[in-house]
Amino acid sequence: MNTMKxxxxxxxxxxxxxxxxxxxxxxxxxxxGLGLGLYAKQTKALPALALRPPxxxxxxxxxxxxIRCGMCVRDxxxxxxxxxxxxxxxxxGTPYFTARHIPCEMxxxxxxxxxxxxxxxxxxxxxxxxxxxxVAVLIDHxxxxxxxxxxxxxxxxxxxxxxxxxxxxxxxxxxxxxxxMFLPTVHSEQCTGCGxxxxxxxxxxxxxxxxxxxxxxxxxxxxxxxxxxxxxKAGHSLIDESKIVDLPDRLPEGAVLPxxxxxxxxxxxxxxxxxxxxxxxxPSHPPGLGGKP
Amino acid sequence: xxxxLSKRAGADAVAKKGWWRAHQWLILRRLxxxxxxxxxxxxxxxxxxLVKGNLAYSYTLGILPLTDxxxxxxxxxxxxxxxxxxxxxxxxxxxxxxxxxGRVFCSWVCPVNVVTDAAGWLRNRLGIKGGAQLSxxxxxxxxxxxxxxxxxxxxxxxxxxxxxxxxxxxxIFGMGAAWAVVLVxxxxxxxxxxRGWCGRLCPxxxxxxxxxxxxxxxxxxxxxxxxxDCMDCFAVCPEPQVIRPALKGEGTGIGPVILAPNCxxxxxxxxxxxxxxxxFGGRG
Numbered sequence: 001m002n003t004m005k006x007x008x009x010x011x012x013x014x015x016x017x018x019x020x021x022x023x024x025x026x027x028x029x030x031x032x033g034l035g036l037g038l039y040a041k042q043t044k045a046l047p048a049l050a051l052r053p054p055x056x057x058x059x060x061x062x063x064x065x066x067i068r069c070g071m072c073v074r075d076x077x078x079x080x081x082x083x084x085x086x087x088x089x090x091x092x093g094t095p096y097f098t099a100r101h102i103p104c105e106m107x108x109x110x111x112x113x114x115x116x117x118x119x120x121x122x123x124x125x126x127x128x129x130x131x132x133x134x135v136a137v138l139i140d141h142x143x144x145x146x147x148x149x150x151x152x153x154x155x156x157x158x159x160x161x162x163x164x165x166x167x168x169x170x171x172x173x174x175x176x177x178x179x180x181m182f183l184p185t186v187h188s189e190q191c192t193g194c195g196x197x198x199x200x201x202x203x204x205x206x207x208x209x210x211x212x213x214x215x216x217x218x219x220x221x222x223x224x225x226x227x228x229x230x231x232x233k234a235g236h237s238l239i240d241e242s243k244i245v246d247l248p249d250r251l252p253e254g255a256v257l258p259x260x261x262x263x264x265x266x267x268x269x270x271x272x273x274x275x276x277x278x279x280x281x282x283p284s285h286p287p288g289l290g291g292k293p
Numbered sequence: 294x295x296x297x298l299s300k301r302a303g304a305d306a307v308a309k310k311g312w313w314r315a316h317q318w319l320i321l322r323r324l325x326x327x328x329x330x331x332x333x334x335x336x337x338x339x340x341x342x343l344v345k346g347n348l349a350y351s352y353t354l355g356i357l358p359l360t361d362x363x364x365x366x367x368x369x370x371x372x373x374x375x376x377x378x379x380x381x382x383x384x385x386x387x388x389x390x391x392x393x394x395g396r397v398f399c400s401w402v403c404p405v406n407v408v409t410d411a412a413g414w415l416r417n418r419l420g421i422k423g424g425a426q427l428s429x430x431x432x433x434x435x436x437x438x439x440x441x442x443x444x445x446x447x448x449x450x451x452x453x454x455x456x457x458x459x460x461x462x463x464x465i466f467g468m469g470a471a472w473a474v475v476l477v478x479x480x481x482x483x484x485x486x487x488r489g490w491c492g493r494l495c496p497x498x499x500x501x502x503x504x505x506x507x508x509x510x511x512x513x514x515x516x517x518x519x520x521x522d523c524m525d526c527f528a529v530c531p532e533p534q535v536i537r538p539a540l541k542g543e544g545t546g547i548g549p550v551i552l553a554p555n556c557x558x559x560x561x562x563x564x565x566x567x568x569x570x571x572x573f574g575g576r577g
Binding site: 021025026028029030032033036037039040041043044060061063064065066067068069070071073074075082083085086087088091092093115116117118119120123 | 336342345346347349350351352358360361364365368371372373374375376378379382428430431434435437438439441442443445446447448449450452453454458459462463465466467468469470471473474
């Protein structure tokens with residue numbers, strides 16, 4: 001205590017006690033705060049299979065905007081949503097759903113968003129087809145029945161955005177050599193992540209699952225340009241095709257591929273398609289597909 | 294000494310005023326707590342959706358929104374503003390507790406109050422004394438920490454562990470492990486610290502006490518001259534420090550109205566006083 005102290009100030013002992021008490025409080029409560037902060041960091045890691053309602057903000061924002069009232073849970077007509085309990089590995093009191101349990105039925109009026117008293121569910125989302133709750137991923141090609149050559153097709157049939165979010169792509173079944181396989185293929189731009197495909201997958205464990213877009217999606221480098229897209233945008237090729245340098249295809253000596261056209265081989269383009277010529281009709285197709293037998 | 298201790302607080306009042314008048318505010322308070330909970334429960338139990346939501350935000354009969362201003366404040370500190378209904382609900386709740394006293398939430402609404410009152414009652418009956426000591430100001434430090442922490446972590450921080458919302462949400466939406474949190478609060482109050490949770494730690498009560506600082510509705514020791522120093526009011530009061538200035542302040546010129554923000558307006562002192570010293574009144 002210094003000499004500047006006026007006569008009527010509290011006793012030095014009292015001030016000292018006050019400072020000590022404050023320091024004790026700051027330390028004790030600070031430790032509690034540190035613990036809570038670390039716990040908060042843990043709970044920010046949402047398990048991959050726990051999905052947020054439609055329109056939910058990105059997870060970090062959602063946990064600040066959501067006040068844990070459960071209004072979205074109440075107004076969901078299909079009991080899809082539930083509030084996380086303290087033992088659930090989702091921040092306590094926040095809404096989530098598990099697609100394999102009850103998927104989102106994609107109501108056109110989106111009652112869960114309307115019920116939300118905060119911006120945790122984006123009230124700007126009015127078209128449920130624009131929702132991004134996650135992305136379906138056909139995660140196991142080894143057990144998917146369509147990949148085994150069967151016509152299960154269930155995930156494709158139940159998709160509310162059928163033929164846009166999931167299409168069936170026909171490819172030859174090389175195992176039998178004479179059948180086709182219809183591979184369910186997800187198009188992430190159209191997929192809302194409702195989870196009906198995961199719910200309806202007939203396997204013991206679903207081969208198709210909704211994952212957060214962050215886990216499901218790759219990302220091209222920002223500088224990548226896909227040539228055919230640029231070509232269709234510009235209406236013509238972006239390069240001078242006459243200056244393309246083509247190197248001779250390397251084939252085993254003496255080997256002849258029927259239907260194969262190699263511009264660098266010395267044969268002239270005029271020979272293409274001429275009966276008896278080795279230059280084939282469809283140069284870009286690999287042998288065995290589309291060429292002459 | 295042992296005879297004095299074994300006599301329960303309020304026995305004089307029962308003898309003098311009858312059982313009902315010695316318990317009326319307690320009974321009304323329990324009725325208030327239970328009926329508010331019942332309003333939330335008849336929806337999920339019987340499908341009568343009078344009230345949806347929980348204490349954080351509720352919507353009654355499609356008209357009345359009510360938002361917990363403390364939860365909303367934490368959310369706003371993370372940089373997110375509630376929608377219109379959420380803000381209107383917040384204004385209504387702020388205005389209500391500003392008038393009746395913020396800690397009326399604690400004594401008339403909060404479900405944890407029943408738990409800690411039960412712990413306090415059992416602690417008295419079992420004659421458990423002592424235990425850890427903690428300043429009653431701790432709650433304000435915790436309140437500050439949750440507000441700063443919400444801004445720092447971008448998360449509604451106290452809702453991660455808040456026993457009040459865990460119990461209320463648990464009863465309405467499914468309990469899960471929330472019962473363990475509530476049990477910890479009960480045992481803490483029973484064995485570790487007298488009136489520990491509501492009286493020293495809970496930042497929800499701390500927030501509401503600040504809100505109720507200027508409440509017009511207060512308990513007044515208007516007949517303090519009749520006080521016979523039986524100490525029953527101190528024994529039953531969850532915040533006994535608020536009583537002394539009003540009850541014993543005549544000599545030092547302090548008025549009979551309880552001014553301390555942490556008075557919960559529970560009215561238990563009115564019940565147990567055989568001399569009818571206390572009554573509800575205005576500021577004056």
